[in-house]
């Protein structure tokens with residue numbers, strides 16, 4: 332059994348689909364409010380839990396041999412943030428994995444985690460990485476940079492607003508990755524001795540600037556490439572001013588600065604060779620990312636595509652449930 336955290340996320344749902352496409356048993360850790368039913372067509376099973384709730388993690392780990400930790404906090408909320416989820420939540424997950432003698436853990440970290448410079452999105456990842464390495468668990472830590480999907484997000488904004496704010500350094504060198512390629516790397520890493528106990532910076536096959544990446548996506552999506560620059564100095568200047576709106580906005584601006592201002596290009600062909608998978612060229616990744624709206628963004632999907640009508644979820648408050656009484660979701664599909 333493979334436990335996947337973040338299975339409802341952009342990357343996580345691709346991981347679940349890759350694992351299920353080769354017939355592996357998958358259990359997704361899903362939380363109250365998760366739109367987990369988008370995964371019903373995959374035949375994965377669910378376990379209701381939360382990275383902030385260590386007891387749920389221990390129980391989710393029953394009979395689990397491998398863990399892929401792909402949960403993340405895109406924008407912090409008052410009670411779901413980099414401290415209690417990215418750092419402490421992942422650490423609790425690794426502790427539970429160790430206690431249950433899990434054979435291997437794949438942790439999706441983030442480019443820049445080696446040098447967090449006080450940015451909470453990165454300090455959280457680094458704390459979790461350090462804990463995993465020190466735990467003695469067999470592990471692989473992947474540090475991806477920007478996803479092609481990040482540029483698809485910008486394109487959707489341009490579609491609505493006619494132009495976008497392009498954060499960071501327009502000439503920063505990046506290697507944006509196709510989410511499916513990263514999902515394949517996570518899967519390969521479960522059983523690839525050469526990446527065992529390694530921390531690996533990963534990316535796509537093309538090295539290009541942030542601005543060139545945006546222009547490629549705009550062309551693919553047929554949206555105007557017009558943009559207003561939000562250079563690093565502006566992001567750094569705005570961050571403290573955003574503090575009165577809440578610490579999370581300050582943190583978000585600092586994270587945008589870290590992701591879009593730093594060079595994070597990798598040697599794509601070497602990465603492909605290391606994992607034994609061909610990497611998708613950026614233009615092709617743009618086509619896929621543009622076409623691949625998360626089902627949650629598709630208003631017709633809920634009714635027409637994947638809702639599992641027989642299954643009614645039990646909802647619980649973290650820490651308030653007897654786990655043995657919980658359903659595990661629809662029974663896994665027998666292939």
Ligand SMILES: NC(=O)c1ccc[n+]([C@@H]2O[C@H](COP(=O)([O-])OP(=O)(O)OC[C@H]3O[C@@H](n4cnc5c(N)ncnc54)[C@H](OP(=O)(O)O)[C@@H]3O)[C@@H](O)[C@H]2O)c1
Nearest residue numbers: 337338339340341342365381382401402403405441475478
């Ligand atoms: N470009 C990028 O976006 C980028 C770059 C480098 C690394 N990464 C890393 O890649 C991973 C996946 O990113 P993504 O863009 O696919 O993320 P995403 O779409 O924002 O999904 C985040 C996932 O984490 C889950 N989650 C959030 N808080 C949780 C909690 N307290 N307990 C359990 N699960 C929780 C979410 O569940 P719900 O459905 O319940 O919200 C969701 O499944 C993350 O670790 C991220 O840091 C992303």
